[in-house]
Amino acid sequence: MKAAVLSFPGSNCDQDLLWATRLVAGATAELVPASARTLTGFDVVMIPGGFSYGDYLCSGAIASLAPIMAAVQRFAAAGGYIIGICNGFQILTAAGLLPGALQSNAQLDFVCAPAPLTVVNNSTAFTNAYADGARSPCPLLMVRVTTTRMRIRLRRWSGTTRWFSGTNTIRMGVRMILPALPTVLVTCWA
Amino acid sequence: MYKAKIFVNYKPSVLDPQAQAIHKALVRLGDDNVATVMMGKYFELTLTATDVDAATAQVDRICDRLLANVSMETYHFTVTPVGEATV
Numbered sequence: 131m132k133a134a135v136l137s138f139p140g141s142n143c144d145q146d147l148l149w150a151t152r153l154v155a156g157a158t159a160e161l162v163p164a165s166a167r168t169l170t171g172f173d174v175v176m177i178p179g180g181f182s183y184g185d186y187l188c189s190g191a192i193a194s195l196a197p198i199m200a201a202v203q204r205f206a207a208a209g210g211y212i213i214g215i216c217n218g219f220q221i222l223t224a225a226g227l228l229p230g231a232l233q234s235n236a237q238l239d240f241v242c243a244p245a246p247l248t249v250v251n252n253s254t255a256f257t258n259a260y261a262d263g264a265r266s267p268c269p270l271l272m273v274r275v276t277t278t279r280m281r282i283r284l285r286r287w288s289g290t291t292r293w294f295s296g297t298n299t300i301r302m303g304v305r306m307i308l309p310a311l312p313t314v315l316v317t318c319w320a
Numbered sequence: 321m322y323k324a325k326i327f328v329n330y331k332p333s334v335l336d337p338q339a340q341a342i343h344k345a346l347v348r349l350g351d352d353n354v355a356t357v358m359m360g361k362y363f364e365l366t367l368t369a370t371d372v373d374a375a376t377a378q379v380d381r382i383c384d385r386l387l388a389n390v391s392m393e394t395y396h397f398t399v400t401p402v403g404e405a406t407v
Contacts, residue, residue, distance in 0.1 A: 191386065
């Protein structure tokens with residue numbers, strides 16, 4: 131499996147993601163700059179955390195218009211697998227690949243704590259190694275804009291790929307509900 | 321040349337913890353008669369265009385596409401030829 135780890139100006143977890151993908155997952159991974167225009171040959175696209183473009187205007191807003199994102203849109207439309215972590219989640223939302231929008235935590239607190247997740251759908255590419263109903267703590271590092279108040283939404287894209295966007299309550303109880311064939315996974319993990 | 325003055329702010333239904341924090345700070349300063357605080361963004365653009373209608377349409381598109389997140393924010397703007405007095 132060959133992974134593309136995108137790198138925008140201001141991404142600061144790109145090297146970590148590259149390291150984790152190569153050494154922990156044992157996959158081939160390559161850093162792809164935001165200025166690149168093609169994702170040919172990659173099986174999965176990973177968008178790391180950080181502060182792309184300084185979070186200027188709105189987190190992920192300017193990154194969503196970077197040259198590589200046209201290729202990401204095509205990749206997603208073709209059913210390619212995408213993982214968005216932290217700022218990567220924000221970028222995918224700003225790019226319209228996920229519904230809704232992200233807001234600041236109501237208490238303006240920086241939250242650093244594990245959140246309990248329950249897998250309620252283990253027939254997806256991202257969760258098929260979990261037993262149904264398995265619980266998994268998810269480390270969360272919520273800097274500024276992470277929580278959405280909206281309910282789980284499904285969205286169809288080209289009739290084949292479905293997304294999900296998780297809710298995250300202020301009390302940190304998180305349920306991960308995945309549709310049958312998701313190819314986009316987003317997390318609030320750093 | 322045209323100048324656009326653009327205001328972007330949250331829709332009234334959206335919780336704004338920053339505005340709330342500012343409000344609390346004002347109360348601590350003694351300005352406790354301030355009833356509401358709304359915080360937004362202000363942009364100024366200068367652009368060339370064939371006429372004011374073309375400039376207006378383009379600014380509207382710019383707001384919708386980039387400057388405002390229309391799922392949470394609203395915007396309003398004025399467009400005037402450069403050199404004219406603006407409000």
